[in-house]
Amino acid sequence: KQEVTQIPAALSVPEGENLVLNCSFTDSAIYNLQWFRQDPGKGLTSLLLIQSSQREQTSGRLNASLDKSSGRSTLYIAASQPGDSATYLCAVATNAGKSTFGDGTTLTVKP
Amino acid sequence: DGGITQSPKYLFRKEGQNVTLSCEQNLNHDAMYWYRQDPGQGLRLIYYSQIVNDFQKGDIAEGYSVSREKKESFPLTVTSAQKNPTAFYLCASSVHRYTEAFFGQGTRLTVV
Numbered sequence: 001k002q003e004v005t006q007i008p009a010a011l012s013v014p015e016g017e018n019l020v021l022n023c024s025f026t027d028s029a030i031y032n033l034q035w036f037r038q039d040p041g042k043g044l045t046s047l048l049l050i051q052s053s054q055r056e057q058t059s060g061r062l063n064a065s066l067d068k069s070s071g072r073s074t075l076y077i078a079a080s081q082p083g084d085s086a087t088y089l090c091a092v093a094t095n096a097g098k099s100t101f102g103d104g105t106t107l108t109v110k111p
Numbered sequence: 112d113g114g115i116t117q118s119p120k121y122l123f124r125k126e127g128q129n130v131t132l133s134c135e136q137n138l139n140h141d142a143m144y145w146y147r148q149d150p151g152q153g154l155r156l157i158y159y160s161q162i163v164n165d166f167q168k169g170d171i172a173e174g175y176s177v178s179r180e181k182k183e184s185f186p187l188t189v190t191s192a193q194k195n196p197t198a199f200y201l202c203a204s205s206v207h208r209y210t211e212a213f214f215g216q217g218t219r220l221t222v223v
Contacts, residue, residue, distance in 0.1 A: 097208030101153035
């Protein structure tokens with residue numbers, strides 16, 4: 001059974017800092033990995049999708065990497081802003097088409 | 112304006128009642144999903160559907176039921192058999208099961 005872990009559970013950084021969020025998974029037979037952002041009481045917003053054949057994806061200040069063999073993905077946020085404060089979740093999709101979510105990392109960017 | 116609409120935003124249920132949560136999408140997506148989120152936790156899959164008139168149980172389907180009679184609609188019924196239904200419920204859709212998923216804004220269900 002796929003298990004997805006996100007460490008740390010919470011992170012607080014000053015504005016302007018570059019930061020890395022981590023996502024690890026136990027079964028490397030994945031189809032893709034998706035990173036989401038969730039604001040309090042809201043739904044999820046898709047940030048980046050990495051297919052299993054890809055190593056990384058970039059969107060603006062965000063860069064996500066995938067290392068299937070080691071069961072790890074990272075989300076790099078450059079020049080963090082207070083508006084980046086949210087919970088970030090990763091989801092790993094298996095070949096059966098089902099996704100397993102991590103519990104998320106809650107990020108606070110202080111002005 | 113394309114997207115996924117969940118209603119209602121807040122729902123209160125009395126003990127022993129069945130309630131139905133609505134999920135509608137106008138993205139022309141084939142696949143739709145229902146997830147449950149408890150405080151401080153990630154999402155757990157309740158049911159998913161890859162095409163009209165077909166759906167499969169997820170990891171926590173007991174006490175829930177769904178239907179997929181139309182491509183754009185995937186309602187979730189929380190039955191009285193679900194012993195701990197208080198949670199945040201999220202609906203999602205994707206072009207097909209292997210593509211990027213998009214989420215609605217959620218329904219918060221509380222048992223009173």
